[in-house]
Amino acid sequence: MSQITDAPTDVSRRNFVKNSVLAATGFFIVPRFVLGGKGYVAPSDRLQIAAVGVGGKGQSDIASFAATGKADIAFLCDVDRGRAAASVNAFPKAKYYEDWRELLDKESKRIDAVSISTPDHNHAITTLAAMQLGKHVFVQKPLTHDIYEARVLTEAAKKYKVVTQMGNQGASNDGVRQLMEWYDAGVIGDVHTVYCWTDRPVWPQGIPWPSTKASVPKDLNWDLWLGTAPYKDFVDKLVPFNWRGWWDYGTGALGDMGCHLVHAPFKVLGLKYARDVQASVGTVYVDEFKQGYFPESCPPSSHVILTFPKTDKTRGDVTLHWMDGGIQPVRPDELGANEIFGDGGNGTLFIGTKGKMIASTYGADAKLLPSSRTAEVSVKQQYKRIPGQAEGHYAQWVEACIAGYGNAELSAPFEESGPLTEALLMANLAIRGHDIRRPGVNGGFVSPGKSLKMLWDNENMRITNFEEVNQFVKREYRKGW
Incomplete structure (x- = not known):
């Protein structure tokens, strides 16, 4: 392959x-x-x-x-x-x-x-x-x-x-370590559900590949830029930023922000490899009655649900919700009406049996909910802080x-970033499953991936109940790479 x-x-x-x-x-x-x-x-x-x-x-x-x-x-x-x-x-x-x-x-x-x-x-x-x-x-x-x-x-x-x-x-931020210390001390009980969300993408997604090729900039070696990807003619506005929205090159909002937002749950709860995944995605309309079908492009929004097996730090399975394109979970009752949810566009919410805690992008600005508890609760520092934090x-x-x-x-x-990345890319499998079509009645088509919970065989790295999506687990490189 x-x-x-x-x-x-x-x-x-x-x-x-x-x-x-x-x-x-x-x-x-x-x-x-x-x-x-x-x-x-x-x-x-x-x-x-x-x-x-x-x-x-x-x-x-x-x-x-x-x-x-x-x-x-x-x-x-x-x-x-x-x-x-x-x-x-x-x-x-x-x-x-x-x-x-x-x-x-x-x-x-x-x-x-x-x-x-x-x-x-x-x-x-x-x-x-x-x-x-x-x-x-x-x-x-x-x-x-x-x-x-x-x-x-x-x-x-x-x-x-x-x-x-x-x-x-x-x-390397202090916030991640603070979240770990609260959880290890039992402040919010056993976490069973996590929400991570982002306002990305801030680049075009859910669009057709441009029909008109453009001249390659004189300073750009286009063949080397393509590298492992299939050869295509150069198009405007792909480089240096908008490639993120195309499956041949990028991994969408999950790839851009997932490592920043899902890292904290991985560390706090000891997560590793997910067991199953399901997704819903935003729909693009090209006119009043016709849905767009652009399988080369990541969708404009998505909601993915991953299930992680019990770890040494949880009593049972953990359900992790990923939301992008501006979709957000329901505001917690413990969050004040005028308090910003996460950082306004991104955040991570932990729901435990005894309480909740929240952080913004990069695990920063960690808080217990209601936020007044943050100053009231004191636990022993267990994890060494990194001088300079993110820097x-x-x-x-x-x-x-x-x-x-x-x-x-x-x-x-x-050893930690690999499994984290796999979880995010597994979420993308469920998203890409929506673009897999089978012939339907009267010349139409059906998209079975829209209604499936995809089951993951971690040892063999494959979805066991929807074979077509496994083509995205391991792609073909361009000849010569």
């Missing part, structure tokens, strides 16, 4: 392990993995980072790494030289590449770690290639585009013993890379 497997020959055009041995030998600062074993600290005590995707969020990521004072941005890689210009100006000593495969082929011995901030569809292939070379990795959320890719990276983190972190920076997410990874695998705690290692 797809080409990403835990073998270097399947990840890029060359055998990375072989080529890393044959790479150029000139060093400007010798990386610690060359000089010593696990946990070795180089004489410079500075992490040498190669950054793949350095515009937009990638630009702010590498600026945060550099701000720690313990990392050098040694190499920059981006398919769009125009978008990369600001980072090139900020790090003039960094050597520039367009193709990450060439970067890893030629510069493997000169780097300790790789930061990846590309569109979702190219996360996994770049990340696995770096891990196979023994490089620590920081990857923007969501970790991967497909469930299969997330499982591969989760297992690879253990196999290659590299330091990993996903870029859901709210995982400290970057420094935490840098410090852990310097310390070496297994020697420092991380807020979002792949």
Whole structure:
């Protein structure tokens, strides 16, 4: 089926392990993995980072790494030289590449770690290639585009013993740890239901693919941008932001905000892999009587319900509701009429047998309900806070890379981020199931996915009662990738 497997020959055009041995030998600062074993600290005590995707969020990521004072941005890689210009100006000593495969082929011995901030569809292939070379990795959320890719990276983190972190920076906020402490202390009893919601998307979704191709910008290497995705002609307004709403490249509102909002329930309740999923989606009308059918595009809104089996921290199953496109759950009775629900557009609500608690995006602004309880209830601090909170997410990874695998705690290692990402992508399976049609009567069609609770076989990574949707668990990569 797809080409990403835990073998270097399947990840890029060359055998990375072989080529890393044959790479150029000139060093400007010798990386610690060359000089010593696990946990070795180089004489410079500075992490040498190669950054793949350095515009937009990638630009702010590498600026945060550099701000720690313990990392050098040694190499920059981006398919769009125009978008990369600001980072090139900020790090003039960094050597520039367009193709990450060439970067890893030629510069493997000169780097300790790789930061990846590309569109979702190219996360996994770049990340696995770096891990196979023994490089620590920081990857923007969501970790991967497909469930299969997330499982591969989760297992690879253990196999290659590299330091990993996903870029859901709210995982390092104090709010998540406060929620954990309230729950562990029994303040709200046993949580059985969670709601997570967002006002995203803030880009077009539920629309047809543009019918008119456009000229590729002179600074953009379109073929490299497409990477693993099927070839299509370039269209206006896809790059650099609106790709999020197209299934070939993005993962919709779930991929954009899910890692920020669902991380807290995962940590608080010890969730891992879901057992079943069902969804409803917003409908698009192209005229007064005709519904639009645009299977290439994510829907404008959705409500997904995931069931998670009992964990060590719950008495029974947990039902998690995801809502996007501006849909929100019913306001809790304990929330004052004039109090903002979450942060106004996003939030996470925990419902327990003895009470409720709530947080906004990134697990921030954690509160008990009614909010007066927040100041009244005092519990012992059990979890170490991360200096700098969300901004400290970057420094935490840098410090852990310097310390070496297994020697420092991380807020979002792949061992946790992989299952979280899988849950979000499983929710997308239910959403995409609405676009699968079967022939109906009188030349019409039926959409059986609209009315199903999809049952998940976690070991084999497949839905057991709706075979057609399994095509999205593991996609085909474009020839050559």
